Amino acid sequence: MAKVVKSTQDDLLFIKVKAILVTGNDSSGVGNIHNIVVFPNNQEHMVIPSRFFNSLRSTIERVMSSHSDHDQKFTIDTALKDDDNLCDDFNSMGLSIAIGIESCLNDWNEVWEDVWEEWCFTGEVKDSQGVIGEIGGARAKLETAIEAKKIRYIMIPSENRQEITNWIKRKQNINYKVNPSRSIGIKDTGKSPYFFSRLWTLSTSNIFMWFALIIWSLSVAYLPIRYFLWDNFQSLKQGDTHITINLPVKNPKKVRERLLNSGFPHDQIKDIPLLRLSERLVETNKTGRVLFKNRDGVIEFEIINSRDLTLILSYICGGYIVLFVAILVIASLRKESGNIVHKSLSINYDSIHFADMDKEIMFVDNIKQAESIVKYKIC
Amino acid sequence: MVKDMLSLEDIEIDLEELKRARKEGLPIADWRKTALRLFIKLCINGEEASCDLSKILSKKLAIESMAELDSYFNIFGFVGDGEKHKWQKLSNQLRMIYSS
Numbered sequence: 001m002a003k004v005v006k007s008t009q010d011d012l013l014f015i016k017v018k019a020i021l022v023t024g025n026d027s028s029g030v031g032n033i034h035n036i037v038v039f040p041n042n043q044e045h046m047v048i049p050s051r052f053f054n055s056l057r058s059t060i061e062r063v064m065s066s067h068s069d070h071d072q073k074f075t076i077d078t079a080l081k082d083d084d085n086l087c088d089d090f091n092s093m094g095l096s097i098a099i100g101i102e103s104c105l106n107d108w109n110e111v112w113e114d115v116w117e118e119w120c121f122t123g124e125v126k127d128s129q130g131v132i133g134e135i136g137g138a139r140a141k142l143e144t145a146i147e148a149k150k151i152r153y154i155m156i157p158s159e160n161r162q163e164i165t166n167w168i169k170r171k172q173n174i175n176y177k178v179n180p181s182r183s184i185g186i187k188d189t190g191k192s193p194y195f196f197s198r199l200w201t202l203s204t205s206n207i208f209m210w211f212a213l214i215i216w217s218l219s220v221a222y223l224p225i226r227y228f229l230w231d232n233f234q235s236l237k238q239g240d241t242h243i244t245i246n247l248p249v250k251n252p253k254k255v256r257e258r259l260l261n262s263g264f265p266h267d268q269i270k271d272i273p274l275l276r277l278s279e280r281l282v283e284t285n286k287t288g289r290v291l292f293k294n295r296d297g298v299i300e301f302e303i304i305n306s307r308d309l310t311l312i313l314s315y316i317c318g319g320y321i322v323l324f325v326a327i328l329v330i331a332s333l334r335k336e337s338g339n340i341v342h343k344s345l346s347i348n349y350d351s352i353h354f355a356d357m358d359k360e361i362m363f364v365d366n367i368k369q370a371e372s373i374v375k376y377k378i379c
Numbered sequence: 380m381v382k383d384m385l386s387l388e389d390i391e392i393d394l395e396e397l398k399r400a401r402k403e404g405l406p407i408a409d410w411r412k413t414a415l416r417l418f419i420k421l422c423i424n425g426e427e428a429s430c431d432l433s434k435i436l437s438k439k440l441a442i443e444s445m446a447e448l449d450s451y452f453n454i455f456g457f458v459g460d461g462e463k464h465k466w467q468k469l470s471n472q473l474r475m476i477y478s479s
Contacts, residue, residue, distance in 0.1 A: 014438055014477055037478055039442050043398075048442075050450040075446050077474065 015103045018120035019096035022137035031144030037077040038100030048077040059094040066130030092135040095123030098367045118152040130367030134159035158363040175356045183346040198332040216324045219317035226314040243292045249274045268299045347372040393417040414451040441476035
């Protein structure tokens with residue numbers, strides 16, 4: 001009995017896209033449809049056959065730049081043979097590669113698995129902004145795509161529109177309808193990054209933000225040290241013969257224990273007017289610290305001002321911590337609302353519909369537009 | 380089944396060595412040795428009637444083997460038509476695995 005094997009997540013990473021190339025001589029070139037495979041490999045860009053790598057390197061890099069994604073790498077099997085006699089260059093494969101990469105990077109790759117055979121593409125990615133430029137042999141490519149039974153959607157650069165329209169007009173046996181430029185609403189189902197992910201992206205977006213983040217981390221580390229451990233540090237620095245205590249004293253018993261543990265004589269510790277010192281400070285509405293010194297068994301104490309540089313620095317750090325977080329949160333929320341605005345964008349495109357054959361030719365100017373049309377049609 | 384699993388592990392190891400040899404560039408002898416080891420292993424597995432290559436290799440392994448061996452043959456060429464013919468046959472099998 002035949003067994004239906006369900007695609008695994010790993011299988012879905014293999015995206016197939018139809019590209020049309022022209023083989024033969026320039027004057028009598030014939031279109032060939034190649035099912036190219038796009039696969040994310042996480043290491044480096046590779047092209048099969050590798051002798052075409054240099055021809056496709058700039059195309060792949062432009063596609064990745066238009067996605068603002070330089071970390072993800074891909075293996076692209078062009079399905080070409082070393083001895084293929086091509087009369088156009090590989091640049092026209094750019095739009096197919098762009099769609100394959102977009103499918104790998106987005107959540108419509110599963111849907112794409114079911115419909116990829118209905119689509120074919122040809123167009124050169126001209127720059128890192130994703131502009132799609134004119135291709136050669138457009139008529140030969142279109143003829144081949146029209147003849148292929150499974151293909152329903154053919155995407156061609158807008159710069160070839162006049163050439164294609166003129167060619168169709170001369171054809172007597174094609175029943176076609178030119179659709180004027182129309183707008184489609186794009187429902188973006190792509191998941192926006194989580195809030196904390198956006199925060200991290202913002203805080204590490206450039207060298208200045210990295211620097212600000214490091215200062216923020218140091219400030220966060222400094223505050224508890226200054227408020228909870230500073231006395232211990234001070235005492236450590238001055239040795240057992242000196243102990244610094246914050247005033248007012250909240251727990252005299254604990255302070256006395258600490259003095260005792262540090263070798264201060266017991267009979268003198270009990271005579272220290274800790275509470276009176278605190279009350280005095282409260283009366284004068286002041287804060288401060290008291291420095292106890294053990295001078296050969298005789299305790300001396302001195303009230304010192306707590307408003308030193310370390311305290312001022314702690315205020316600055318506290319302010320900086322709050323300010324940095326507030327700016328990041330506001331920027332992150334604004335970015336999210338920006339994404340929502342982007343979701344409501346509409347895309348314009350021209351098309352020609354062949355009523356008898358149920359085929360549609362779409363003219364596109366840039367990668368984003370092409371991807372949006374595919375997404376609109378399949379999702 | 381045990382045989383298949385062992386072969387898969389061997390192929391994975393050979394493939395990783397081949398990747399490393401290519402990235403390090405030199406010595407060329409090492410690159411050649413590792414590439415031919417993987418090539419022969421895949422050819423033998425592919426030729427055995429009882430052992431279908433598509434049952435051993437995952438799509439990922441197939442495309443990575445294809446990319447690495449293709450890169451190797453592009454630089455070093457073939458030692459005779461026999462090797463070229465074998466590679467054409469193997470590359471068709473590999474492409475069929477990851478294109479299916």
